[in-house]
Amino acid sequence: MSGLSVSGISYSYGSRVALDDVSFEVPPATFCALLGPNGAGKSTLFNLLTRLFSTSSGRIEIAGYNLNNDPRQALSHLGIVFQKPTLDLELSVRQNLRYFAALHGLSGAKADKRINLCLDQLNMLERAGEKARSLNGGHRRRAEIARALLPEPDVLLLDEPTVGLDTASRRGITDYVHDLAKEGTTVLWATHLTDEIRSDDHIVVLHQAKVRAVGSAESICGEVSLQDRFLQMTGATPL
Numbered sequence: 001m002s003g004l005s006v007s008g009i010s011y012s013y014g015s016r017v018a019l020d021d022v023s024f025e026v027p028p029a030t031f032c033a034l035l036g037p038n039g040a041g042k043s044t045l046f047n048l049l050t051r052l053f054s055t056s057s058g059r060i061e062i063a064g065y066n067l068n069n070d071p072r073q074a075l076s077h078l079g080i081v082f083q084k085p086t087l088d089l090e091l092s093v094r095q096n097l098r099y100f101a102a103l104h105g106l107s108g109a110k111a112d113k114r115i116n117l118c119l120d121q122l123n124m125l126e127r128a129g130e131k132a133r134s135l136n137g138g139h140r141r142r143a144e145i146a147r148a149l150l151p152e153p154d155v156l157l158l159d160e161p162t163v164g165l166d167t168a169s170r171r172g173i174t175d176y177v178h179d180l181a182k183e184g185t186t187v188l189w190a191t192h193l194t195d196e197i198r199s200d201d202h203i204v205v206l207h208q209a210k211v212r213a214v215g216s217a218e219s220i221c222g223e224v225s226l227q228d229r230f231l232q233m234t235g236a237t238p239l
């Protein structure tokens with residue numbers, strides 16, 4: 001299966017428990033929001049999914065490959081957009097993508113063809129020659145998403161990808177990634193912003209290291225808005 005499966009994952013920083021027996025599935029071609037307030041454990045989970053961290057507990061499967069037993073296969077099916085920007089600001093957009101393509105064994109005309117396609121899909125082709133430093137935040141994010149899509153990942157992880165972006169950029173990127181899921185990519189999108197979630201999206205609510213709810217946004221909300229439901233579940237009160 002080309003989805004994502006997380007089963008019984010726990011992780012602690014010393015005595016601080018960041019993830020406590022976390023389990024959920026993201027079916028193939030689904031947009032799943034990992035919804036949690038600050039400190040819920042979202043970034044820790046992403047670090048485990050990308051193998052920056054490891055844990056002996058539980059099991060992670062990416063596109064059907066066990067991350068512990070078969071990390072090369074599992075990671076070759078994974079695309080990632082980290083919370084903190086990771087473009088080399090002194091390189092052009094194209095150079096950033098070429099470097100990344102080479103890491104995935106793509107070079108020459110084949111790499112350029114794929115780079116052009118991915119940049120074009122994100123309306124970034126005409127910016128390809130510009131240094132990353134000269135781009136605004138929204139365009140930098142688009143370039144990072146294009147880069148993550150180069151190896152045609154089955155599963156795409158995005159860790160709070162719209163933080164710091166203006167409304168139009170947020171909307172554009174959120175819509176684009178929803179379309180990607182409709183076209184077949186399995187998406188896990190970490191956020192604390194309920195307005196990025198649609199009623200038919202899958203949601204995993206994470207709070208204080210534990211999964212608090214799993215299901216469609218509609219089924220989790222009931223009669224109330226997602227924002228109110230989220231505030232109820234996380235015990236947060238508006239200032």
Ligand SMILES: Nc1ncnc2c1ncn2[C@@H]1O[C@H](COP(=O)(O)OP(=O)(O)OP(=O)(O)O)[C@@H](O)[C@H]1O
Nearest residue numbers: 013016017018036037038039040041042043044045
């Ligand atoms: N390096 C670390 N050392 C100790 N504790 C940490 C470390 N990194 C994170 N934590 C703690 O682990 C818990 C989960 O943090 P994490 O960054 O995964 O949450 P998050 O949901 O990504 O939050 P945010 O939305 O603020 O990025 C928090 O209590 C945090 O304080």
